[in-house]
Amino acid sequence: MPSAQLTPASNWVKRLGFFYALAVLIALSGAAVLYYQIAKAIPSDPAAIELTMARFAAHTDYQTSPPAHLANAPVVLLPHRIDDMLRGPGGFYWYELDFNVASDSRIEAIYIPRFAMNAEVYLNGDRVAFYGPLTGAYAERNWNRPQIVNLGAKALQPGKNTLAIQVRAFPDYLAGLSSIWLGSDENLREAYRSRYEVQVTSVYLSTAFVLGAGIVLTILIGMGKTRSGLLTLLAATCFLWGIRNLAFLTTVPPFEHGLWIQITQGGLLVFASAIVLLILLYCRVPKPRLEWKIWWAYTLSFPVLLFINENWALRLVGYYGILGLCMYSWNVVLLIRHGNNKQSLAPHAFGFGLLCYMALSLSDLLFLAGILPFDGYFLNQYMGIAMFLAMSYFLIDRYSGLLAESDRFNETLQSRLMEREVELATQYQRMQKTDEEKVKMAERQRLMADMHDGLGAHLVAAIHHLQSSNFNRKSTLNLLESGLRDLQLTIDSLEPIEQDLTTLLGAFRYRIADNMRSAGIRLHWVVDEDIPPVPYLDARNCLHVLRMVQEIFTNILKHANASEVSLHVSRGPKYVGVQIRDNGVGFVLERSRHGRGLKNLKQRAASLGGNIEMSTEVGHGTCFLLKLPLNTETGQP
Numbered sequence: 001m002p003s004a005q006l007t008p009a010s011n012w013v014k015r016l017g018f019f020y021a022l023a024v025l026i027a028l029s030g031a032a033v034l035y036y037q038i039a040k041a042i043p044s045d046p047a048a049i050e051l052t053m054a055r056f057a058a059h060t061d062y063q064t065s066p067p068a069h070l071a072n073a074p075v076v077l078l079p080h081r082i083d084d085m086l087r088g089p090g091g092f093y094w095y096e097l098d099f100n101v102a103s104d105s106r107i108e109a110i111y112i113p114r115f116a117m118n119a120e121v122y123l124n125g126d127r128v129a130f131y132g133p134l135t136g137a138y139a140e141r142n143w144n145r146p147q148i149v150n151l152g153a154k155a156l157q158p159g160k161n162t163l164a165i166q167v168r169a170f171p172d173y174l175a176g177l178s179s180i181w182l183g184s185d186e187n188l189r190e191a192y193r194s195r196y197e198v199q200v201t202s203v204y205l206s207t208a209f210v211l212g213a214g215i216v217l218t219i220l221i222g223m224g225k226t227r228s229g230l231l232t233l234l235a236a237t238c239f240l241w242g243i244r245n246l247a248f249l250t251t252v253p254p255f256e257h258g259l260w261i262q263i264t265q266g267g268l269l270v271f272a273s274a275i276v277l278l279i280l281l282y283c284r285v286p287k288p289r290l291e292w293k294i295w296w297a298y299t300l301s302f303p304v305l306l307f308i309n310e311n312w313a314l315r316l317v318g319y320y321g322i323l324g325l326c327m328y329s330w331n332v333v334l335l336i337r338h339g340n341n342k343q344s345l346a347p348h349a350f351g352f353g354l355l356c357y358m359a360l361s362l363s364d365l366l367f368l369a370g371i372l373p374f375d376g377y378f379l380n381q382y383m384g385i386a387m388f389l390a391m392s393y394f395l396i397d398r399y400s401g402l403l404a405e406s407d408r409f410n411e412t413l414q415s416r417l418m419e420r421e422v423e424l425a426t427q428y429q430r431m432q433k434t435d436e437e438k439v440k441m442a443e444r445q446r447l448m449a450d451m452h453d454g455l456g457a458h459l460v461a462a463i464h465h466l467q468s469s470n471f472n473r474k475s476t477l478n479l480l481e482s483g484l485r486d487l488q489l490t491i492d493s494l495e496p497i498e499q500d501l502t503t504l505l506g507a508f509r510y511r512i513a514d515n516m517r518s519a520g521i522r523l524h525w526v527v528d529e530d531i532p533p534v535p536y537l538d539a540r541n542c543l544h545v546l547r548m549v550q551e552i553f554t555n556i557l558k559h560a561n562a563s564e565v566s567l568h569v570s571r572g573p574k575y576v577g578v579q580i581r582d583n584g585v586g587f588v589l590e591r592s593r594h595g596r597g598l599k600n601l602k603q604r605a606a607s608l609g610g611n612i613e614m615s616t617e618v619g620h621g622t623c624f625l626l627k628l629p630l631n632t633e634t635g636q637p
Helices: 003-040 068-072 185-222 229-249 257-282 290-308 310-342 345-368 380-467 473-493 501-518 539-560 596-607
Strands: 049-051 053-059 075-077 091-101 109-112 118-123 126-131 147-150 159-169 180-183 522-527 564-571 575-582 611-616 622-629
Touching: 003 185, 003 345, 049 091, 053 068, 068 091, 109 118, 109 185, 126 147, 147 185, 180 185, 185 229, 185 380, 229 257, 257 290, 257 310, 257 345, 290 310, 310 345, 345 380, 501 522, 501 539, 501 564, 501 575, 539 564, 539 575, 539 596, 539 622, 596 611, 596 622
Parallel strands: 522 564
Antiparallel strands: 049 180, 053 075, 053 091, 091 159, 109 147, 109 180, 118 126, 118 159, 564 575, 575 622, 611 622
C-alpha cells in the first residue's frame, strides 16, 4: 500500500497520542500539587502531639459540660466513624482524651482536621471553642472545615490534662472525629491552612470556574449567538454542579437539615443524569438503543426514592453513584468511538475528563462507605477544574470547526457569487441596452407629443388662419410667434440643468428679456444663495415649470399694463418658491377664479406635487407664488 494512503490515519494517531500524553501530564501535575498540599496538612513539628485514643459515649440529649461517666467509657481509636455506612440514629457524642504536658512543651493550639457535623471543645472542664449550635433544625454545617483552637491565656495544667469534644450527628449522615493534634500555634496553623485550602478554598475555585463557564454559555445562548441544544444542556450541568457544591460551601443553610440534604444531593443526581444525557446526544446514539432505556429508568427513579425519606438521601447518592459509574464507563467507550469515527479530539477530551471524574467519585464513595479513614478528603470536588478545561476545549474545538466550515462555505459562496456576477453583468448589459432603447423611445414620444400639442397646434391654427377669407396678418404673426416660443421652451427643457431651478429660469430670462424691453417693462430678477437642487426636475417637469412661468409673463405683457415685474426665487421650510409680482392694473380675483388659465396653472403645479397661489387687487398689481416641494415625488404620469 502506498505510504501516501497511510498519512491521514498516521497523522490522527500522532495527534491522539500527543493529546493523551498531554492530558496525562496535566492530570499527574494536578495530582502532584494535591499530594503536596495534603502532605503539608500534617504538622511537621516533631514536638507536635497526635492524639489517637479517646473514651467514647453517646447521648440523646445535649450536655452543657462533659459527663462524669466518660472516665469509664470504652476507648476508640481516632479517626473514628460514628455512623455505619451512613446509618445511625443521630444524637450527641462525646470524645474524651487525656494527655500529659511537660514543663518545657509548647502546646499553644489544638488542631482538628475534621469533625461532623458541629462540635464543642472543652479543656479541663472549661469550654474553649464551639463550632455551630448543637441544637435546632437549622444547624450550621462545619463537617468539611478543619478547625484550630488557640489556647492563648488558657493555661494548661502541668502533668495530666483532659480534652473533651461533643459532636452533634444527624440520623443516617456522616459523623465522627479525626485524630487531634497539639502543638505550637505556628506549626499547627500552617497545617490548618493547607488543609483548609484543600477542603474549602479549592471548592470555591472549582465552583467559580464551572459557574463562570455556565454564565458565559447562558449569555451566548441568550444573545442568540447559538441555538445548540448541547450548549444549553452543558450550561445546565454547570449550574447543577454549583448546586451540588453548596453542600461543601454553605455553613448556614437556608433550610432545615433534611430538606437541605435533599436539595444538594438531588442536584448531584440530576447533574449525573444530565452528563449522561449530554453524552448520548453528543455521540448521536439512536433513540431505540438500550442506553436510552437505562438512562430513562435511572433518571425517573431517583427523584421518587430521594423524597420518600430525607434520611436516605446521602445513602441513595452512594447507590446511584455506583450505577452512575457503570453508565459513565460505557459513556467513555461511546466518546472514544465517536472521536475516532470523526477523528476529533473533543470527544476524547470529554472521555478523559469523565475518567478523572470517575476516579475521584470512586474515592468519595469509598470515603462515604467508611472504607477510607474519616480524616481523609473528598476529591470529587476538584472535578470542577477538569470540567472547566474539558468544556473550554470543547468550545474551542467546536468553534474552530464552525470557523473552518464557515471558511469552506465562504469559498463556495465566493465561487458562486463570481459565476452569478458574470451572469448578472451580462443580463445587466442586456437590460441596460433595453432600458436605453425604452428611454429613447419614451423621449421621442414625449417630444412628439409636446411638439404636436404646442408647436403643431400653433402651426395648424396659423395655416387655417391663412386659408380663411378673414385673413389677418397680425393674428397670423402672433400665432407663429407663439409657436416659436413654445418650441424654444421645449428646447430649453432639454438642457442638462442637473435639477438646478435657477439655471432653468435663467434660460427663460434670456428668452423673455427682449419682449420685456420692447414693452417698456423693467425686470427685477432676485435669486437667493441657498437654493437647493429640485430632485425631480427632468425634461418633462422642466417644461411644466417653463410653461407656467411663460403663461404668467404672457398675461403680464398682454393684460397687466405694468411698468415693473419682479421674479424672486427663495427657499421655504419644505419647498422652493418662485414669486412673480407686477405693478399692473390687477383685477377682481373672484371673476377669474374659474378661468381656464388659472386652472391650467394649478393643474401643472399639482402635477409637480406643489401648488400655486395668486393674490391681486384692482390698481395694485398681481402676485403669483409657485411652491415646488423638496424631496417629494411628483404626480406627473
